[in-house]
Amino acid sequence: MPRKHPTDELHRLTSAIQALNVRWSRQALALWQGLPPEHAPDRLYAGFEAVLTPETIAGASDIPDDKTRTRIRHGLIDHYLQRQLMPHETEMQAWSRGAAAHVDGEKIYFRDVIPWCQKSSTLAKRQRLQQETGPLCKLLKPFAVNYWKVVLDTLTAEFDFDNYIDYCRQKKGIDYHRLYRQVKVLVDQTDAYYFAAMDAWSHARFNLPVQQLTRFDAIYLLSLGQWDRLCPVNAPEETLGFFRHWGLDPAHHPGLHLDLSTSAEKSAQAITVMVRIPREIHILMRPEGGWVDVETLWHELGHGLSAVSTDPSLSEVDRELATAFNLSETYAFLLQRMALSRPVLERVMGLPEATVATIGYYKDLKDLSVFRRYAAKFISEYEMFTGGDLTDGQPYADTMARITGFYHQPESHLFDLVPEFYCADYLLGWMGEAVLADHLTGRFGEYGCLDPLAGEWLKSLWRQGNAADMFAFFETNGLDELTAAPLLRRWRRLSETPAA
CATH class of the missing domain: 1.10.1370.30 (Neurolysin; domain 3)
Structure with a gap:
């Protein structure tokens, strides 16, 4: 029988996850608007270091209610993973931000590929884009591979998930x-x-x-x-x-x-x-x-x-x-x-x-x-x-x-x-x-x-x-x-x- 998880500890964990979710949401909002974010990436988790530990996450497994336990535990794991990935994501984003294809004198950044294809392209230009983006993806591939290596190693080594599918199944309840x-x-x-x-x-x-x-x-x-x-x-x-x-x-x-x-x-x-x-x-x-x-x-x-x-x-x-x-x-x-x-x-x-x-x-x-x-x-x-x-x-x-x-x-x-x-x-x-x-x-x-x-x-x-x-x-x-x-x-x- 799992021991009863104290109400005040449950409130502490819920409040911490929610506060971090708000920080991340405001960060995303600013980035999508093209505005400077409120927090530098290395400061997003300032003040929450004591919550985002394997020991705290293991303790969340004692929450009696199934739904609450899953949502609290995985909310903590989400932020633990994100904190681990921050240096890798920052480096990959820095390289990706300048990645662009050159098509008949136009500079098409990765972030603008979809609207460009929808509204500003021709069949011939899209074929040229195809040729241009392959080498760019090859250039950025090591960063993406490293990202996934960190994710998979963390989930299996630190949290004992059998594999990535097991992690996603436990989090989302999907077979x-x-x-x-x-x-x-x-x-x-x-x-x-x-x-x-x-x-x-x-x-x-x-x-x-x-x-x-x-x-x-x-x-x-x-x-x-x-x-x-x-x-x-x-x-x-x-x-x-x-x-x-x-x-x-x-x-x-x-x-x-x-x-x-x-x-x-x-x-x-x-x-x-x-x-x-x-x-x-x-x-x-x-x-x-x-x-x-x-x-x-x-x-x-x-x-x-x-x-x-x-x-x-x-x-x-x-x-x-x-x-x-x-x-x-x-x-x-x-x-x-x-x-x-x-x-x-x-x-x-x-x-x-x-x-x-x-x-x-x-x-x-x-x-x-x-x-x-x-x-x-x-x-x-x-x-x-x-x-x-x-x-x-x-x-x-x-x-x-x-x-x-x-x-x-x-x-x-x-x-x-x-x-x-x-x-x-x-x-x-x-x-x-x-x-x-x-x-x-x-x-x-x-x-x-x-x-x-x-x-x-x-x-x-x-x-x-x-x-x-x-x-x-x-x-x-x-x-x-x-x-x-x-x-x-x-x-x-x-x-x-x-x-x-």
Whole structure:
């Protein structure tokens, strides 16, 4: 029997983790805004050295409640690891900050690759980018390898995890072995109509088969930029009036801060920074124009609105110390899909039927393509951490090309790797989105997202915050089992609907 963990010690640990989370959130916020951070990297953990020790973390194992024990223990491990990695990350970031590809006189920094591919590139320029980035990845690879060596050695030597998958499983409560098998089946089930539809799209757009395109071409294609001329809004915030149906005003919601400026100092990657839930949530994005901005804003609003709607009376552990964010991704994907759904395109944006059908078809194809990219990354990462060679990028490149159709550079594999199998959180979030979308339609009808009662239903889910993990959440709320069946029904329509 574990001995009882004193209440004052539990409060001390919870407060320490929360204080460090706030420091890190403010650090991220400043960096994304292009502002100087409040703390120098070597001062982020000043004053918390006594908390971040193996002995303290071992003591957290005595907390009786399973959920509280997991969230406190892994919150401490997170910061312990981050402190260990700080010198390595600082060095890698210093080298990465100046990394840039030279394409026909343009200097494309790594951080700007995605928006450049979406809005400023041509097929020939993207091919040149492909040639330029390979050597840059090779140059930076030793830093990435060293980062992962520190992570894996620390987890196995200091905290006795069997391996990296064991660590992630204990932290997030996900059976990665089962999910790996499930995802491989999903890939097989969508192969035929995915490749038929994607090959037709690539031929129509480039007069080339998808196998002759690269990851950078996928970024361009999946931005839906070829239909930006049909987008009826000049700025993504013009769509925020939709939320009046739900009694919400995201632009003036207490605790929610939107930064949608086009400042060049800002990061090109959109992000939601949760400083304190529900009191201070920031959404940052740098608009580039067109449909991708609308999707991006609504995706981040899924994170932001659910966070600021969390019941403030929940404990800190239930509000702010979640160890997985797949439920937040569920809400983000739900709103992202809603942004380009028939009710919004037709009733809110006033688009004609032909345009609605075209955008709807390619939105579904884009979603399937991105889902398969996450699936390919998860499969690659799983195999990399179950006996594969972390330094060998060829298996990653082969898997990505086989599942997405687009060529991926072997040299880039460690720079496409997101810690803690976050791709799995995306996959689960997308499955959860489809289940919620079916429930919403079943309860409120095809145009139910315009019904104020639908908004009240969603807010009742958001109020629960992070009290339950994703699997318990679906069970306790009487939702269907978390499966990919609704997604498969949605995507099978791609084989029946001709592209416009």
